[in-house]
Amino acid sequence: MRIGLLSFTFLLFFACKEDKTNTDKNTHFESSISQDSIVRDSTLNHDKKVPKKTFRTFEGLADTTFVRLADFSDGFAYDMRYATDNNFLEEKVYECGECYTRVKTAKALLTANADFKGKGVKIKFFDCYRPNSIQYKMWEIVPNSQYVANPEKGSIHNKGGAVDITLVDMDGKELDMGTDFDFFGKRAYHDNFDLPQNILDNRKLLKETMEKHGFWSIRTEWWHYNLSAASNDKVANFKWACE
The missing domain is CATH 3.30.1380.10 (Muramoyl-pentapeptide Carboxypeptidase; domain 2)
Known part of the structure; x- marks a missing residue:
């Protein structure tokens, strides 16, 4: 009974460690994606062309307007x-x-x-x-x-x-x-x-x-x-x- 309990504790320890390792990897992966997205978005915003301001013309306006x-x-x-x-x-x-x-x-x-x-x-x-x-x-x-x-x-x-x-x-x-x-x-x-x-x-x-x-x-x-x-x-x- 005691041996069985020790074996169960040992298996539980490694299972938790493996799960934590995977969680850390996933967190790092998600963080990398997030940062990469920010860089790409920033680049897109930087390269985005600002519309040139347009001005009125005198077409159709009398000289005295x-x-x-x-x-x-x-x-x-x-x-x-x-x-x-x-x-x-x-x-x-x-x-x-x-x-x-x-x-x-x-x-x-x-x-x-x-x-x-x-x-x-x-x-x-x-x-x-x-x-x-x-x-x-x-x-x-x-x-x-x-x-x-x-x-x-x-x-x-x-x-x-x-x-x-x-x-x-x-x-x-x-x-x-x-x-x-x-x-x-x-x-x-x-x-x-x-x-x-x-x-x-x-x-x-x-x-x-x-x-x-x-x-x-x-x-x-x-x-x-x-x-x-x-x-x-x-x-x-x-x-x-x-x-």
Whole structure:
């Protein structure tokens, strides 16, 4: 009886050991499969192609239609100052910053920017179309036609034909134009040539390229450009939705 009990215990010990060995092997096998699956999945995710962003076209749009420039290209930079208090008004007057223009202005900006990109730079916007109601708000803050167009008459900004811009390199660094945007003084004048040569060269690049694509400048503001073809458009009060 005692011998039989010892024999049974001995057999049970080896059976348990064998079962544990098989369990360890199975666990290792399952772990290997799991890790291999993760690697393969990771590789698939890494190689997966991200769909290229598509942009709107101007097909079927009238030249006077207002459009959001970012819907047609991602090749511009933006610093919409009037949607912040970092401007000469020292007050935020837009609910949100967007760059809208009429279609004909957008077309001219796209061709100008393609030209700039060929020279290693691109356009950065400070302001674009400005609803006339915003012009009234600006006039309430600074009722001086030397700095703000009288809203009764309106500005070409209110027609969707003017932009305030500078140039940045392809890494987003602004070219030195001698002053900040909305600096009201002789240092910002186009006909002030008493400036370092690199500043004069940067302003010349901006001015000559914009003029080549149908824009004209004003003497006292190196950043301001009007599209000639938009001069006779009506003052508008179209407002974009803020998301």
